[in-house]
Amino acid sequence: MKLSLGRKIRAAREKQKLTREMVCEDESNITIRQLARIETGKSLPTLTKLTFLADKLNISLNYLMDDSYIELSKEYIILKNKIIKQTIYKDPTRVEKINLLFDQMYGEFYDSIGESEQVVIDVLKATTDVLVFENIQFESGLLKEYLQQSLIKQELIEIDFLLIYLYLLYTYGKSTSYKMTSTTNKVLKKIISNSNYSNDLNAYLAIRVHIFALHFLSELKDYETYKKLLDISKMISEENQEFQKKPILQMMEAKYLLFHLSDIEKAKETYVVAAQTAMLLGDNIAHNQILLEMDKDLKLFETI
Template identity: 35%
Template sequence: MKKFGGKIKRLRLANKLTREELCGDETELSVRQLARIESGQSAPTLNKIRYIAKCLGVTVGELTDGESFALPARYEELKYLIMRTPIYDDSSRVELVETYFDEIYEYYYNSLPEEEQLSIDVLQSSLDAHMTDNIEFGSGLLQDYFEQVKAKKVYGINDLLLIGLYFYQSSSDHIYLDDTSLETLDMLAGRLVLQTRYIVPSHLFLLRDVLLQCSGLLLLTKSYQHLLTIVQELNTIISKTQDYQKKPLVDMIEWKYYLYVDQDFSAAQLKYQQAVQFSVMIDDEILKENLEKEWRNDSLQLRT
């Protein structure tokens, strides 16, 4: 890795480029990441290798001398399983996801590119925060990276994971959200509904999950401006992917909108019934129980 990093540095200097000039606005590669790659402290991802090669005026093959920088297939499978396994506060599912993390830490983590390590750190922090209700998990990650995310208009995978972590922390502490936080929520919601234009189809499920988190926080803060647009985008994603795993949760967001905004109990009840029926169709008893509990809570709030 030091040899590869040294080659990048030599080519950069030969092109009379500073790190700042090569990294530009840092949306593709930060100056800090480039410094770590050049010193051999961090392995680059394929996307970053392509970006560096383009900036240096060489092909990827010329830059890498044919060396493979592909991620291990088993690691990619484990990461995918972590992101795709719905928890719903079910202890058996949590234990399963924790075994995926354990395997990553034992066999892959130390040799992963920095960008992939960040993905795992955010996913682990999100799980820990969710299971312990301790919003301090992941606070350091948000302090280090969230301002960069806020400056972007097009989000990558890690950006979406960090936004999801931010939403979880904000949901746990929503009573204390100040005007600046509410402005950030409004800004993120407005940008998230546009991401289907940019995200690769294989990661639409991640955008779907972050949009669901955003919807929940909008409901908590009674900020309804973007809610129907988000529901439309969620249904578009479900239609595109033919993945109906989270359809009951989209119905739940809709029933809450009908209850608290339109004050249309009949429409809300119909959406509730559809959500429960769909959870039965996909054979998810935990989800069904959670939906029934949520409907009871909503109905109770309306009566008080």
């Protein structure tokens, strides 16, 4: 099917004497490399990309789709969401569990899903590798190819949040000069500007990205933006009943109280509340991690 679809798209493009560059324009809808892979039958475009190509090439969407265009199965979506919501903490049991989920994903679904979903899975796997192997060194082709495309969108969707999270995670372990690139500034601005678009479809991912962005803003000592983003994250959490990250958001508030307002007692109280919330949610590892973070931050504050 992929090969047949690719041939149709290439034939339509060549008939109109259009280059791939002319079709892709500013690459905000589809990149030249993505189009090349589609035309050679190496990947399956999303419906959004397919609609764009049909319009650009002045051909019928039905002509391209036929009756065999692949829809995502419920089993695939459930498995993907399990992977997205796994919290690892480098716990061996959790690492083994998520590796088993990836084995199932690649074994049962990967070859039958479209390109954009394959990218989602690859980004999730790359993110897991960075989380598990903290000092891993790699040149991420995923970020090089797809991140800039995400940053020019008005509204971020699932893949965009995943790419931004991977970028922040990978960059966070680097030196301060490496972090403060123009790309990092664009990423932080995009997170802030997109906050009004977050909804129940991407609330969990938005909050996770916000938490990492808060770490960056803390290093920059931009506490005005920090507080704004923290309040937005808390609002998204409440409105969408996304409470899994609530203990971490409470911990980030404690950091604000400690490092910006220098309110040690209120900060201690908020750290403890965060740990208790984690316990109520059944996350004992998060409970212990928050208390360790509190001790580390209090010692750090004494040196400032």
